[in-house]
Amino acid sequence: MGRPEAYEIWPNFEPVYKKEEYVWTVLSKLGEVLLLNCGQCEGPSDIRHSICRKCVMDRTKIAAEDYYETTGKLKDKWPIVILCRVFKW
Template sequence: MKPRLYDIWPDFEPVYDENEYSWTTLRSLGETLLLNCGECDGPSDMRHPRCKTCVTTRSGTASGAYTASTGREMEKWPTVMLCRIHSPD
C-alpha cells in the first residue's frame, strides 16, 4: 500500500498569526471559518495530526471572537477552510 502524503510529510512546526482568521456565511455551507496557513510549511490538511491540533486551537479562538461579536455561541464550525493567502509586500 502506498503511504499517504500527509503520513510522510517532513517535520514542521505550525506557524501562524493567532489573528489571521475570518468567518463568513457561504451559500449552502453556512457559517464558514477561514484560517490562513500562509507561512506554515505544513500540508494544510486536517488528516495530519499537527494540522488538526492547530485548527482545533485556532477554531476555539475564533469561536470566542464569534460569540463576542454576534452574541451566539459557535461550539463547532460547520465548515473550516484552510487557505494560503499571500499579499505582495
C-alpha cells in the same frame, strides 16, 4: 490515497500563524464558514496530518471565543472550516 498514515510522512514543521489570521463569513449555499490562513506554515494544510489537526482545533477554539465576544452567540462547532494560503502580490 486511502492511507491515513501517509500524511505523517510530511517533514517536521511547527504551525506558524498569527492569532488573528482567520475570518468567518457566510457563503451562498454553505452558510457560515471559518477560513484559516495557513500562509506562512510549511505544513500540508490538511487535517489528516496530526499537527495540522491539532492546529485547526486550537484555532477554531480561538475563533469560537471571538465569535461569542462579537455576536453573543455560542459556536460549538464550525460546520465548514476552509484552510487556505493567502498571499499578497
